[in-house]
Amino acid sequence: MKIVRVEAIPFAIPYRKPLKFASGEVRTADHVLVRVHTDEGLVGTAEAPPRPYTYGETQESIVAVVDKLFAPQVLGLTPLEREVVHERLERTVGNPTAKAAIDMALWDILGQAAGMPVSGLLGGYTDRMRVSHMVGFAPAREMVAEAERIRDTYGITTFKVKVGRRPYTDDVTACRALREALGPDVDLYVDGNRGWTPSDAARALREMDDLGLTFAEELCPADDVLGRRWLVARSPVPFIADESATRAAEVTRELLGGSATAISIKTARTGFTASQRVLHECEGLGVEVVMGNQIDGQIGTLCSVAFGAAHRTSARYPGELSNFLDMTDDLLTEPLTIEDGTMRVREGNGLGLRVDPDKLARYRQDD
Template structure:
């Protein structure tokens, strides 16, 4: 079996409401569906996301990179030789979500050929994974009511609070969410590197006093020295996210004691590099949390497959709920949060198929 063609199909679906965080506001899910075709008719799918403020990638750059660089490298290769493919992908720098999507598409393809879900190929047991609900940036009362509504609707009791724009409002939001949800809710905050290290040291202890479990990416990703100092001074762990887009970045953060939790986003590290990060974390006794790039059902299903394949990952609540912000999906399947959990899909590969009519409707390159 050989790879014969790689397609990159950009599409755009509006959100029910804008998604706000410290570094920007998103109104649409601007994604690129990737299809890897083979000589025996099997097709693997993956999805890359546009995040210029994090990875410097746009839909246009993703599509161009695939057709100009990556497809010529991979066409003719054995789709099962994922480590060899990784070596090829590594010849091109950056392009994080392109590489992640291609790797996931290859694993989806393998699962379809073998008629097994990816979680089983990884050696896990699938099942259910607890879901972290992510809250929008906003006024304290609005964010708290959003959290309460989510808990009433689907039973979620783990919440991620977006901060990093305004210290006074950020602290008020954390206090109000805690007040409304009560002491049994599990909370953590994500500054999306919106504070300086000095600001973080001033404001975070006040948030931690509201029983915040950990802090995600408090200061700029490149300031690992400041983050290491913060890590030593705070009473809760720091979770690295934007600062760990690759395995080598995770090594740097952990070696310098800048973080004790690693956010794994399969959208950017695929399955192959993600499992190496898990191995590193497990060897060091470091927690891992499955993050979210505002993925669609496609990307979310891929993350669920990964979590269902590794007990070290599955034991932590994952950030799986942002697909619900999209007004529609190009996948035929749908995911449903129940009792604060999501079922890991059991169909072959990553467990989803494409609704070609919807893809045709939402694609934006024609």
């Protein structure tokens, strides 16, 4: 079975409301649907979400790099030759979500060919994950109202709170309001998207010490090398590296350099193959991981839960799997659901996803 074609289809689906955070905001899912076709008729599918303020990728750059560089390098290979595929893709620097989408599409093909779900091929630990929900910048009362709605509607009891505003006291006030409204049985952790200085982050953590935070993520830039090490050494909770640790080598650098004590894994930027490398590295070092969210649509979310549920370590904490709820529509024929605070792995061979051709025709941007 040979790879005979790779498609990169840009599409755009609006959000009901913008998700705002320290490094930017998202109003529309300007994503790219990636399909890998084989000569036996099997088609693997994945989604690449560009985040120019984090990785430098845009919708246009993903389409260009797939069409002009990546597709010609993988044509004629078999889906089993994933190491050869990665060797060729890595000749091009960066472009993490474009590379990840091709990798996950290949795994989708392998699952279909084997008659098995990808989650089972990856590890098969469980068939579901608990869900955490990201709460973006807004006045404190609006953040509380959103969290209460998500808890009451979907049974979600873990919330990742976007922080990093200036003055930092606005975020402290919001986190305190969330804790008071939601009570002690809800888990809260904070994500600064590099928005604070090390000193402001230290003050904020000190002032939130009584809130029982689970984690703190990327409160200040990794480029603030000494300041971040100083902050992490004083953090009362595990400090997660996210956008500063996108590859196994960066994970090594951040952990051994004292710039993080936990890692966020996002299949949208490391696919399944590189995500396993990061996961196993963290297991070997005794470091905790969480399944992060690239503000994915339902296709990307389906990939995240397939990977997260496949391994003991990644299934330990709730995964960030709910932000597709803010999109006005999606491409799947059968939408994902969240019940009792959990999401199940999609049944079926491969990733078990089916794209609605009418919706794709409606939202694609290349016609």
